[in-house]
Amino acid sequence: MKTHGVSGVTLFSALIAACWREKYTAQRLVHDIIAGITVGIIAIPLAMALAIASGVPPQYGLYTSAIAGIVIAVTGGSRYSVSGPTAAFVVILYPVSQQFGLSGLLMATLLSGVFLVLMRVCRFGRLIEYIPLSVTLGFTSGIGITIVTMQIKDLFGLHLTTVPEHYIEKVMALAQALPTLTMADTLIGLTTLAVLVFWPKLGIRLPGHLPALLAGVAVMGIMSLMGHDVATIGSRFSYMLADGSQGQGIPPILPQWELPWNVSAAGEPAMTLNWQSISALLPAAFSMAMLGAIESLLCAVVLNGMTGKKHNSNAELMGQGLGNLIAPFFGGITATAAIARSAANVRAGATSPISAVVHALLVLLALLVLAPWLSYLPLTAMALLLLIVAWNMSEAHKVVDLLRHGPKDDIIVMLLCMSMTVLFVIW
Numbered sequence: 001m002k003t004h005g006v007s008g009v010t011l012f013s014a015l016i017a018a019c020w021r022e023k024y025t026a027q028r029l030v031h032d033i034i035a036g037i038t039v040g041i042i043a044i045p046l047a048m049a050l051a052i053a054s055g056v057p058p059q060y061g062l063y064t065s066a067i068a069g070i071v072i073a074v075t076g077g078s079r080y081s082v083s084g085p086t087a088a089f090v091v092i093l094y095p096v097s098q099q100f101g102l103s104g105l106l107m108a109t110l111l112s113g114v115f116l117v118l119m120r121v122c123r124f125g126r127l128i129e130y131i132p133l134s135v136t137l138g139f140t141s142g143i144g145i146t147i148v149t150m151q152i153k154d155l156f157g158l159h160l161t162t163v164p165e166h167y168i169e170k171v172m173a174l175a176q177a178l179p180t181l182t183m184a185d186t187l188i189g190l191t192t193l194a195v196l197v198f199w200p201k202l203g204i205r206l207p208g209h210l211p212a213l214l215a216g217v218a219v220m221g222i223m224s225l226m227g228h229d230v231a232t233i234g235s236r237f238s239y240m241l242a243d244g245s246q247g248q249g250i251p252p253i254l255p256q257w258e259l260p261w262n263v264s265a266a267g268e269p270a271m272t273l274n275w276q277s278i279s280a281l282l283p284a285a286f287s288m289a290m291l292g293a294i295e296s297l298l299c300a301v302v303l304n305g306m307t308g309k310k311h312n313s314n315a316e317l318m319g320q321g322l323g324n325l326i327a328p329f330f331g332g333i334t335a336t337a338a339i340a341r342s343a344a345n346v347r348a349g350a351t352s353p354i355s356a357v358v359h360a361l362l363v364l365l366a367l368l369v370l371a372p373w374l375s376y377l378p379l380t381a382m383a384l385l386l387l388i389v390a391w392n393m394s395e396a397h398k399v400v401d402l403l404r405h406g407p408k409d410d411i412i413v414m415l416l417c418m419s420m421t422v423l424f425v426i427w
Contacts, residue, residue: 013315014079018352028351035350036358039082039341042207043069043359044366046341046389048233048250048374049382050085051333053150055097056105057237057265058374059367060331061085063255066363068323068335073356076319077312078300081337082345082356083323087389088295089288089334090150091143091421096284103271106260106328108281108288109335113328115289116321124293125313131294134406137398138414142421144394149174151383151390154231157185167423184220184228185380192216192384207344209385216381233382234375249375252368255330263331288324292336296320299337306346340392 018024043065051061065084072083097105119125149167152174153160159180164170192212199208220230234249241251264270271277300311316337323335345355366374402414 011315011318012075013077013312014081014319015074015353018079019354024352029354031349031351032355033358035345035348035355037362038205038207038348039345039350039355040359040362040366042209042341042344043082043084044363044370044374045209045213045377045382045385047085047363048377049385050087050090052233052379052382053087053090053147053386054085054093054105054333056102056333057239057250058233059239059250060102060333062250062363062367063330064327064332064335066360066367067255067330067332068327069360069363070357071326072319072323072335072337073353073360074319075315075322076296076353077315077317078296078303078337078342079309079311079353080303080307080342080346080350080355081296081299081311081316082341082359083296083320083335083337084341085333086295086336086338087147087386087393088140088143088291089336091146092284092287092291093334094150096281100271100277100281101268102265103261103263104277104281105333106263106331107271107273107278108285109324109333110260110328111278111281111285112288112292112334113321113324113326115286116293116317116324118321119289119293120314120317120321123314125297125315125317132410132413133398134402134410134414135417136294136298137395137402138417139421141394141396141399141414142418144390145418145422147386147390151386153177154379154383155185155189155387157182157231157380182228184223184230185378187223188216188219188230188378189380189384191219192381193388196384196388205348212385213377213381216378216384217376220376220378220381231379232375233377233379236379250367250371252371254364254367255332257329258331260328288334292320292324292334293317295339296337299339299342302339303342303346306343340389 044062047061047065048058051058069082069084093105096108100108149170152158158174158177160173160177164173192215195212195215196208199211223230238246238248239251240246241253261273262270296316297313300313300316304310320336327335399414403411
């Protein structure tokens with residue numbers, strides 16, 4: 001079980017530290033179960049929304065949260081991190097899925113896992129933590145801007161005949177499409193936003209994501225009675241099972257083992273596995289690995305500050321690598337530690353990686369039990385959830401503070417990173 005690394009144990013590091021070296025009691029298990037359920041409620045709609053934003057059907061986001069969530073929690077080096085699909089990856093995953101299809105995206109994820117394991121072998125864990133704040137702020141705020149831009153169409157139900165490739169052209173196309181705004185979609189989005197904003201003021205420990213979506217569904221029902229059509233997960237996505245049966249929305253089955261390069265979404269061919277296709281995916285896979293390493297280690301540092309505990313950087317890289325190596329064989333796309341879900345995990349009382357495992361098991365349960373009901377979720381409500389995620393990850397208050405008080409060089413670096421992310425990374 002032990003491997004020789006910078007900090008001793010580098011595999012199962014967090015699990016050993018939290019559940020073996022420290023006494024794991026029934027009381028701690030109860031706290032972990034409560035925290036896992038709390039984070040699972042947040043993760044289920046977000047995982048689907050992030051999969052849709054990445055250009056793949058929503059169930060693949062759930063597969064990612066379940067499979068990668070368990071593997072990384074058990075094998076990684078941060079006891080409180082919760083891993084799954086995150087908003088930061090959207091800017092990389094969407095163009096890959098559009099160019100190479102679902103099978104290409106799964107292969108890129110697998111290759112990113114290889115890169116992450118190599119980073120651990122080279123002991124890069126500590127080095128990544130020294131990336132300047134101006135760079136990370138510029139990149140994350142740029143990602144936030146691109147995510148907001150991508151969600152405007154679904155949020156307002158706009159009708160676009162074509163989607164331009166470049167950012168400026170896309171913004172102009174969205175502006176020209178504003179007259180096609182639909183009142184039903186807009187009302188659903190505003191209702192979802194209102195619940196998300198005011199729910200924390202009620203002092204209820206249940207996360208606001210589920211009540212917000214239920215409120216959006218209620219408004220959708222009223223709009224439907226008045227004759228308005230609203231796009232939902234069920235109306236946009238369909239599936240076909242191995243026995244030939246078809247359905248709308250999300251298949252009510254557990255993730256199935258399948259070679260990543262043989263998986264394909266409806267209406268698209270699987271990729272041809274050869275050196276040419278692999279080499280074409282390598283740049284994207286390396287970008288995924290670098291982004292995953294940075295985000296997971298930054299998340300671990302944030303959790304250290306919240307809890308007073310320490311993480312093992314190289315063990316976390318190994319866990320992230322194994323998660324992204326294994327998940328594609330079950331339909332999982334790229335995963336990393338999610339700062340918002342991990343922070344919610346700590347606030348809900350988590351004491352060990354068991355809480356992240358519980359969160360993943362709840363996602364699997366939702367696949368089996370709630371799949372028919374998840375099909376009724378309106379896409380505009382899912383878009384609103386991503387807008388909130390984009391706002392939170394952009395850390396606008398830190399951007400403003402740096403602009404007002406930071407050194408001129410840091411400001412230039414941040415604005416340059418932000419501009420390049422918006423103008424070039426996704427478009």
